[in-house]
Amino acid sequence: EDKVVQSPLSLVVHEGDTVTLNCSYEVTNFRSLLWYKQEKKAPTFLFMLTSSGIEKKSGRLSSILDKKELFSILNITATQTGDSAVYLCAVNTGFQKLVFGTGTRLLVSP
Amino acid sequence: DAMVIQNPRYQVTQFGKPVTLSCSQTLNHNVMYWYQQKSSQAPKLLFHYYDKDFNNEADTPDNFQSRRPNTSFCFLDIRSPGLGDAAMYLCATSRGTGSLGSPLHFGNGTRLTVT
Numbered sequence: 001e002d003k004v005v006q007s008p009l010s011l012v013v014h015e016g017d018t019v020t021l022n023c024s025y026e027v028t029n030f031r032s033l034l035w036y037k038q039e040k041k042a043p044t045f046l047f048m049l050t051s052s053g054i055e056k057k058s059g060r061l062s063s064i065l066d067k068k069e070l071f072s073i074l075n076i077t078a079t080q081t082g083d084s085a086v087y088l089c090a091v092n093t094g095f096q097k098l099v100f101g102t103g104t105r106l107l108v109s110p
Numbered sequence: 111d112a113m114v115i116q117n118p119r120y121q122v123t124q125f126g127k128p129v130t131l132s133c134s135q136t137l138n139h140n141v142m143y144w145y146q147q148k149s150s151q152a153p154k155l156l157f158h159y160y161d162k163d164f165n166n167e168a169d170t171p172d173n174f175q176s177r178r179p180n181t182s183f184c185f186l187d188i189r190s191p192g193l194g195d196a197a198m199y200l201c202a203t204s205r206g207t208g209s210l211g212s213p214l215h216f217g218n219g220t221r222l223t224v225t
Contacts, residue, residue: 042216092211
């Protein structure tokens with residue numbers, strides 16, 4: 001069975017801290033890995049990763065994929081209270097299917 | 111702005127009373143999905159349409175049905191809701207092209223309560 005595991009399950013940090021969120025996967029067919037941010041509504045797309053070792057960056061967020069070790073990390077530097085959310089990792093296993101992890105709940109305190 | 115719209119945001123239904131959730135999109139995407147997300151759990155794919163082709167997940171209960179009358183609209187019908195069906199239901203779309211997949215665009219979800 002395809003599986004995506006995220007760690008930690010939850011995390012509390014202070015504004016200005018740097019955080020690293022982890023996502024590991026075991027799937028029969030890997031196409032791409034995606035990160036989403038979910039506040040109290042729809043998940044919003046952050047990154048799609050397909051190649052190992054190539055960092056994707058958007059402002060204070062960055063992500064990288066290791067296809068050999070089957071994991072990805074999402075880094076957030078200089079965290080702000082607006083970064084508080086659930087961060088979801090998902091793997092595209094082909095045939096339009098995404099398998100999601102349970103997410104990491106991040107709380108950034110002022 | 112192009113988007114995915116779900117209605118209603120909150121739906122309350124009685125045990126066993128049929129309910130329909132709706133989703134519309136202005137993105138002109140080929141694929142529309144329905145996910146179920148229970149509290150503190152990962153979104154779970156129920157089914158998806160690639161154009162008019164319906165793809166049901168093997169573990170989706172028969173109680174859940176879907177209709178896609180045209181490119182823009184997709185409906186989730188729950189024929190006899192049980193207490194265990196209370197969840198957030200997320201509609202999503204994607205272009206469905208490319209061997210690497212394409213990102214999903216989600217609606218804001220409908221939170222279903224079953225009394």
